[in-house]
Amino acid sequence: MLEVQNLSMRFGGLLAVDQVSLDVQEHEIVAIIGPNGAGKTTVFNCMSGFYKPSGGKILFEGRDIQGKPDYKISRLGLVRTFQHVRLFSRMTVVENLLVAQHRHLNTNLLSGILKTPNYREKEQKSLDRAAYWLDRVGLMDMANRDAGNLAYGQQRRLEIARCMVTEPKLLMLDEPAAGLNPAETKDLNQLIISLKEDYNVSVVLIEHDMSLVMDISDRINVINQGRPLASGTPDEIRRNDDVIKAYLGEA
Amino acid sequence: MAAHNLKHALFCAFITLIISYPILGFDLTSRGTTVVLEGVNTTTSIGVLAAVIIVFLFQYFRDSVMGSLRQLPAINPLANREPMEQSKRLKLESILLTLMIIGALIWPFIASRGAVDLATLVLIYIMLALGLNVVVGLAGLLDLGYVAFYAVGAYTFALLSQYYGISFWFALPIGAGLAALFGLVLGFPVLRLRGDYLAIVTLGFGEIIRILLNNMTSLTGGPNGIGGIPDPTLFGMEFGRRVKEEGNTSFHETFGIAYSGEHKVIFLYLIALVLAVITAIAIRRLMRMPVGRAWEALREDEIAAKSLGLSRTAVKLSAFTIGAFFAGFAGTVFASKQGFISPESFVFLESAIILAIVVLGGMGSQMGVILAAIAVTILPELAREFSEYRMLIFGAAMVLMMVWRPQGLMPMRRIHIELKRQE
Numbered sequence: 001m002l003e004v005q006n007l008s009m010r011f012g013g014l015l016a017v018d019q020v021s022l023d024v025q026e027h028e029i030v031a032i033i034g035p036n037g038a039g040k041t042t043v044f045n046c047m048s049g050f051y052k053p054s055g056g057k058i059l060f061e062g063r064d065i066q067g068k069p070d071y072k073i074s075r076l077g078l079v080r081t082f083q084h085v086r087l088f089s090r091m092t093v094v095e096n097l098l099v100a101q102h103r104h105l106n107t108n109l110l111s112g113i114l115k116t117p118n119y120r121e122k123e124q125k126s127l128d129r130a131a132y133w134l135d136r137v138g139l140m141d142m143a144n145r146d147a148g149n150l151a152y153g154q155q156r157r158l159e160i161a162r163c164m165v166t167e168p169k170l171l172m173l174d175e176p177a178a179g180l181n182p183a184e185t186k187d188l189n190q191l192i193i194s195l196k197e198d199y200n201v202s203v204v205l206i207e208h209d210m211s212l213v214m215d216i217s218d219r220i221n222v223i224n225q226g227r228p229l230a231s232g233t234p235d236e237i238r239r240n241d242d243v244i245k246a247y248l249g250e251a
Numbered sequence: 252m253a254a255h256n257l258k259h260a261l262f263c264a265f266i267t268l269i270i271s272y273p274i275l276g277f278d279l280t281s282r283g284t285t286v287v288l289e290g291v292n293t294t295t296s297i298g299v300l301a302a303v304i305i306v307f308l309f310q311y312f313r314d315s316v317m318g319s320l321r322q323l324p325a326i327n328p329l330a331n332r333e334p335m336e337q338s339k340r341l342k343l344e345s346i347l348l349t350l351m352i353i354g355a356l357i358w359p360f361i362a363s364r365g366a367v368d369l370a371t372l373v374l375i376y377i378m379l380a381l382g383l384n385v386v387v388g389l390a391g392l393l394d395l396g397y398v399a400f401y402a403v404g405a406y407t408f409a410l411l412s413q414y415y416g417i418s419f420w421f422a423l424p425i426g427a428g429l430a431a432l433f434g435l436v437l438g439f440p441v442l443r444l445r446g447d448y449l450a451i452v453t454l455g456f457g458e459i460i461r462i463l464l465n466n467m468t469s470l471t472g473g474p475n476g477i478g479g480i481p482d483p484t485l486f487g488m489e490f491g492r493r494v495k496e497e498g499n500t501s502f503h504e505t506f507g508i509a510y511s512g513e514h515k516v517i518f519l520y521l522i523a524l525v526l527a528v529i530t531a532i533a534i535r536r537l538m539r540m541p542v543g544r545a546w547e548a549l550r551e552d553e554i555a556a557k558s559l560g561l562s563r564t565a566v567k568l569s570a571f572t573i574g575a576f577f578a579g580f581a582g583t584v585f586a587s588k589q590g591f592i593s594p595e596s597f598v599f600l601e602s603a604i605i606l607a608i609v610v611l612g613g614m615g616s617q618m619g620v621i622l623a624a625i626a627v628t629i630l631p632e633l634a635r636e637f638s639e640y641r642m643l644i645f646g647a648a649m650v651l652m653m654v655w656r657p658q659g660l661m662p663m664r665r666i667h668i669e670l671k672r673q674e
């Protein structure tokens with residue numbers, strides 16, 4: 001469903017991403033790994049429209065999306081999280097989820113001010129969806145707390161829930177396990193697999209935690225210094241000499 | 252510690268001396284053609300000396316003084332109480348609000364004419380502050396030129412009535428609509444700007460409108476302003492002693508009561524009250540709608556908001572437009588109340604005062620903003636007897652306020668949303 005062809009991104013004299021290609025099929029978890037500064041997040045930023053790529057093509061469900069504004073890409077069903085949690089921290093947990101459903105609640109101003117039945121029904125639907133996902137990520141009891149006051153692991157889960165209420169087709173997770181303890185990482189593991197199995201969402205993730213990556217990914221792409229280094233199933237990557245060299249240095 | 256305290260106290264006392272002595276101690280008097288510097292009279296110098304000693308003592312014993320002040324909240328029985336239950340609080344709030352509105356409806360019939368006039372002004376400021384609260388408090392866009400939209404509303408009514416004889420009731424939606432249009436137009440160039448840069452551009456915009464009004468002499472009368480703006484009518488009934496426009500009747504004749512200038516003042520007050528209530532309710536609803544939440548999301552984190560499919564353009568423009576709309580409302584009422592407007596009424600200081608109201612009240616909080624609007628408008632009037640010191644008192648009150656309650660009089664409270672567990 002997503003196809004990235006020969007993507008390049010240049011910042012002045014620096015070629016941060018050079019001819020990277022990857023593809024994501026429906027019902028698949030694809031990981032992007034690589035050493036720090038390899039350009040993984042830059043690839044994400046290009047895919048989600050935060051950067052306009054200098055070269056290459058990005059196709060989502062057969063449509064060209066490179067250079068489209070970020071919010072339009074997200075409305076197509078390609079939603080991302082961030083390396084550092086970006087919640088609306090002075091709003092409550094529920095409100096965070098309601099904001100995300102803005103486009104589902106596309107009502108005009110007057111019907112909202114007058115509280116027409118149609119508006120109420122839509123509002124109730126989005127509340128129900130928010131409740132469902134809060135329950136799913138175990139934050140139901142926190143619903144009316146300020147998002148900024150949650151523990152870090154809870155903030156991470158809320159961020160994923162916030163993406164899921166938009167009903168995405170493809171979810172892009174940028175280092176979802178960063179800062180989580182082993183138990184939380186295990187929960188996250190299960191959550192991501194269930195997103196694929198139960199909600200039919202494809203996932204692209206950037207991650208440094210190798211056990212997580214190897215466990216859940218269907219395929220892995222390795223990027224090193226902006227260039228594609230290898231791609232394949234977790235087993236293939238584990239045995240790939242180039243990858244071992246890039247990570248451990250030459251013996 | 253004691254040595255440090257002594258040094259600090261001496262320093263503060265010295266500062267007090269060099270600030271207050273030259274300002275209060277000397278007088279410039281003209282004697283014939285020359286101006287002479289007159290020395291201190293004894294009472295003033297005793298006063299200055301007393302102030303210096305008080306400052307010194309306070310700073311020297313600062314720790315123990317502040318320590319005993321900190322004990323005070325323990326005396327306050329309400330300080331550590333449990334927060335009220337949601338349903339109970341809401342009920343109490345709605346009862347209080349209803350009482351307030353009923354009180355505000357009855358009040359003009361017992362108060363003096365001057366007081367009602369002042370109250371009308373308070374209501375105008377409430378409308379303005381509630382509108383600016385959308386832009387600054389909710390959407391987090393620092394707008395220093397808000398008074399421009401107020402001016403657009405006021406001048407729309409003034410010009411329409413002067414050239415086309417259009418009445419208040421027709422001009423009200425037109426003025427608000429036109430102000431909203433100006434808000435939209437200003438919104439476009441500042442879409443990409445945030446914080447300080449946005450503040451500067453909006454400041455410039457506010458000045459452009461004022462200077463335009465000042466210089467388009469043939470249309471707006473320039474600095475001379477526009478006079479003779481008609482009062483609102485009640486179903487075609489005028490409030491003057493004699494009917495100005497053909498076809499209208501006069502209020503006192505219709506009801507067979509004696510003419511009184513107060514009728515008009517009270518009527519204007521009631522109009523302003525109704526409009527202010529409408530403004531408050533409309534914005535309250537907006538805050539709880541998707542658009543209101545989008546404003547706040549944009550304030551909290553623009554990048555995250557965009558990643559969730561919110562269009563920055565639409566959200567920012569809607570905040571500017573809706574904020575400006577209510578300023579236009581207020582402007583129309585203002586023009587009608589004054590009967591005369593000139594660019595003098597729409598200087599930067601006005602923008603600053605409205606912004607001060609929003610910040611003092613607590614960004615985003617409607618109740619807070621309303622209270623602050625009342626306080627900021629009425630306090631200078633009450634402090635009139637202090638004549639030239641009243642702005643000083645006003646300033647000092649603001650500084651103290653920001654030190655003790657930086658979050659505002661009544662900080663915004665998040666709404667509690669009940670959720671049903673889904674199967």
